[in-house]
Amino acid sequence: MRDVAPWREPVPAPGTMGEPRARGRFGEYGGRYAPESLVEACREVDEAFREARADPGFRGALAELLALHAGRPTPLTPARRLSQELGVRLYLKREDLTHTGSHKINNVLGQALLAARMGRRRLIAETGAGQHGVATATAAALLGLEATVFMGERDIERQALNVFRMRMLGAEVVPVTTGSRTLKDATSEAMRHWVGVTGESHYCVGSVIGPDPYPWMVREFQRVIGDEARGQCAAELRTGVPDHVVACVGGGSNAAGTFAGFADTTARFVGVEAEGGAGAARGRLGVLHGCRSLFLQDDDGQIVEGRSIAAGLDYPGVGPEHAHLRDLGRARYVTVTDEEAVGAAVRLARTEGIVPALESAHALAWVIRAVGGGDLPAGSTVLMTLSGRGDKDVSTLKELL
Structure with missing residues (x-):
């Protein structure tokens, strides 16, 4: 499946990913x-x-x-063997190593x-x-x-x-x-x-969805991912900033937290959705669960159920700030199929000894496809948030492999 939107130049606008406007608005999205x-x-x-x-x-x-209970900071791990195979420099922000196994x-x-x-x-x-x-x-x-x-x-x-x-x-x-x-x-x-x-x-809302103040409150609690990664990239990379910052998106909390650390840079943001739950890529303006955002809908405006092999990505919409970032051209939202995600999970396991959550595997699947399709030029530096470990998905993978 080809990506649904062309690249636009990143816009590190002042104030991007700061506090929302009055009544919790990100552009025309959000609210209470x-x-x-x-x-x-x-x-x-x-x-x-x-x-x-x-x-x-x-x-x-x-x-x-x-620090003491969750195990932060999480490492920035160079995926050396996979990077060599792909011809890019891929770094994994290891949220799978936190206590409980995810961001x-x-x-x-x-x-x-x-x-x-x-x-x-x-x-x-x-x-x-x-x-x-x-x-x-x-x-x-x-x-x-x-x-x-x-x-x-x-x-x-x-x-x-x-x-x-x-x-x-x-x-x-x-x-x-x-x-x-x-x-x-x-x-x-x-x-x-x-x-x-x-x-x-x-x-306790789990993603950057819901009525104000939840979308930006959850993003602020997840900002630790991006802030840590920003410092780690400054120490690891010659330029200090990766060319691309990639994360999977259901509601979008791990992506929002990661993007927030690089909002004032020229890093390109890529949010990777499930093919069957692509709110940002294919959604229409609507209201669900207390906020105005982009949601999958039928011709009568009724919410269409999301579908994904990854249970965390079958939400039929996207957080309002992601919808706003899409409109600004600051982030690009793409889709990955179940089959691509499973293939990416296997490839990471066999090259780096890491079994990712199927949600995270969607982000890696896009990286693999983008290299082959020319969207990631040889030598690019890519920061990808590995949002969770794959223990929970072993039964699903066992049935398919």
């Missing part, structure tokens, strides 16, 4: 399209987050947890600390691949909070290992049997549940 019963809850989260991020004590506590822990530790600061006793979360659910259950256990995780019935079947991990950590896992029984419906159920328990519970 929440039920009346949740508007006040979102306002409280917004106020608490702004106070917390300005508080050195909160920032210090989060930095300590990220999700960065955001969850931040939101869990925020919830405790607000006096909330319980975390609510949605999850697709299960990594956000595991991270939420982990943070809840660490801080003495309760956790309830909503997960589509279909995802429960294909991510059984993560379901077990969540339950072992003490979380309640609630199967969602409506609609596609995947991430979109899990998110809807989690938001509906939050309506009745806002006084005691914090909704």
Whole structure:
């Protein structure tokens, strides 16, 4: 499948990937399209987050947890054998090496600390691949909070290992049997549940989606990926900045966090979506889960279910800031098929000894294809965020290989 949009020159505009405009807007996207019963809850989260991020004590506590519990900083690993095969210099930002096995822990530790600061006793979360659910259950256990995780019935079947991990950590896992029984419906159920328990519970959104302030709050908690990578690239690369920064995109949190560290540079941003869940590449303007963004829709404006072999990428839309970056020409969004992703996972395993999550394998699949198609010239430097490890996908891969 060829990419759906041509390159435009990157635009490192001043203020890009800073705070959103009034009412949580990124250009024409974002906002707070929440039920009346949740508007006040979102306002409280917004106020608490702004106070917390300005508080050195909160920032210090989060930095300590990220270091001592999550294992940050994560390394920047040169993929030497694969780079030699491809003719580019590929570096992997190793979020798969964090505690719980993915970038999700960065955001969850931040939101869990925020919830405790607000006096909330319980975390609510949605999850697709299960990594956000595991991270939420982990943070809840660490801080003495309760956790309830909503997960589509279909995802429960294909991510059984993560379901077990969540339950072992003490979380309640609630199967969602409506609609596609995947991430979109899990998110809807989690938001509906939050309506009745806002006084005691914090909704720990797992990606850069949802009503304001969640898209930029989650991006700020994930910014640690990009900030670390920026410093590591400065030490590793002659130019200090890679030619391309690549990450997979479902809702888009690992990509947003990585891009944020390079927003003021001329690095080209590439967000890689699943062929069956390409909100940024093929979506249309709409409102879902509290924000205005780009979503897959039919001719009647109804949301079309996303489809992907990677449970974390079958969301039918994209975070509002990604939609804005697309419009600015600051980021390019491309698609990868299930087959390409599986092939990339196998290739990374056999050249570098790393089994990636199928979500992350989408990003690598684009790199491999772009080299062959001429979009990545020989000698290019590429930073790719390896957002998670592949343990959770072993059963899926075993059936296919």
